[in-house]
Amino acid sequence: MASNGNNVAKAKYESKMPPFYYKPTFLDCQLLREQWIRAKYERKEFIHSEKQEPYSAGYREGFLWKRGRDNGQFLSRKFVLSEREGALKYFNKNDAKEPKAIMKIEHLNATFQPAKIGNPHGLQITYLKDNSTRNIFVYHEDGKEIVDWFNAIRAARFHYLQVAFPGASDVDLVPKLSRNYLKEGYMEKTGPKQTEGFKKRWFTMDDRRLMYFKDPLVR
Template sequence: MTSELEKNRQRLKELLEKPGNGTCADCGASDPEWASYTLGVFLCHSCSGLHRNIAQISKVKSLLLDPWSSSEIEFINSVGNNAAKAKYEKMVPAFYYRPTNKDCQLLRDQWIRAKYERKEFMFLEQQEPYSAGYREGFLWKRGRDNGQYLNRKFILSEREGVLKYFNKNDAREPKAIMKMDTINATFQPGKIGTPHGMQITYLKDNSTRNIFVYHEDGKEMVDWFNAIRVARLHYLQVAFPGAPDSEWLPKLTRNYLKEGYMEKTGPKHTEGFKKRWFTMDDRRLMYFKDPLDAYARGEVFIGNKDHSYSVLPILPPSVQGYHWQFGITIVTPDRKFLVTCETEKDREDWIAAFQIVLNRPMLPQEYAVEAYFKHKP
């Protein structure tokens, strides 16, 4: 009997060597150690847990710990990751966000449900909720001053190129109008404190404005996210005709390069250091008193290293008044910004994030943003 188990285990190992099977079928994580013996796909540990949510469709087993029958192995051999993708991901729209193993659980869970449970990418009519170009509904929005969540009506109109929300159901005028040229949406469950929490940012008078929203229904939330992405794509196609979609797809929405607490001092470097929440978003380094503040206390533009921008893993020797020991000096053409991190690891991570931005060539539109920062009152 043991030899039969051993033989099957060996067979599974061989199947993992086949093209496509060496990464998770759903998030792309390497070296999957689980598989669905009803769908015929190899999965990482994390996605195998999400497959348990659709147990009527997908039944999972560990490749290493569970016994496998010859018929289950034959079924997996007849399908495999590449064939399953060809079937279940046949019509994934270009704008649709495909989560990776680094993304939050909500995005991965809804991707798995969309593929296997709702079969959204096998039949185009299943994609209506997010590809229609118009969407309205209610989301819970965090109040700017008191932090309470209130039910607010949101309307996304691709034709107008805006997302807007209303404070009262029957209000004629929206409380805010967010234009598609500067809007971004990113899931922030940890920061917001709810698994479906999303942060929407847009520019208002060239300063970043944050709003925080969620919906109890995970599908509803991910549909809103993809609706924003498709509206962004159509805006970019109209604004920059002739450019290939491949240029815009990575820019429809973005996750932040890095976020976390650091301490900072003022422009004269003589004030005490204060703890602030920092967000590195594109070329804007913003700092907030609280992670859920609507507006940043300040924003710093970080350009390319060939234009007098740099970052040093030290503070000037004369500086005092800090208690976090791991300092960074951010050099811009106009001034130096001094910050400190709590641990050496934090400092290394922040410097790595800054280096990504410093090494990236400046885009034409980024010179205009830089000019605005230089002449800001």
């Protein structure tokens, strides 16, 4: 950088960066910023395309720690992301033939939530089921692994949107791959009759949707 300048270095180390790969800002969590630096300079993933296979192949299978719905414990679960099937699935047992949940790539969103989940590698995955928003909370001990999962989801959505909107440019599609919530936090609310007492609820502003949950980690 001292001899050639920042623009020359950027042109080299980002020469083959795929459009779907998330480029963090100073507002993002430490994990995303660290893995971006390691991917760019240490592993040189955006110089050598073959090093992008873990998140660009269109298929990914592995184990993530998933938070249970009832007891809140994190248990190891098998996850499979398939562009061909258009879905992310997870299985409660390693040898299970049927998945516990099928999350369509069309409606999938992933956002890092380390503070909410209580883990520096915590990832929240949101999807639609029966026209209702559902959440699952996962992490992986290895920071690279969970960031690879995050970018694999973005890659799958990018390729889905390319087919759904063939005339759209990469610049148009990239903002639709994943999104952070505009605002989250507790507010007090009454029931629909406005005669009940106020109760503390977790509110989320997601794009144009305002939703509330009993607590931040409700599915």
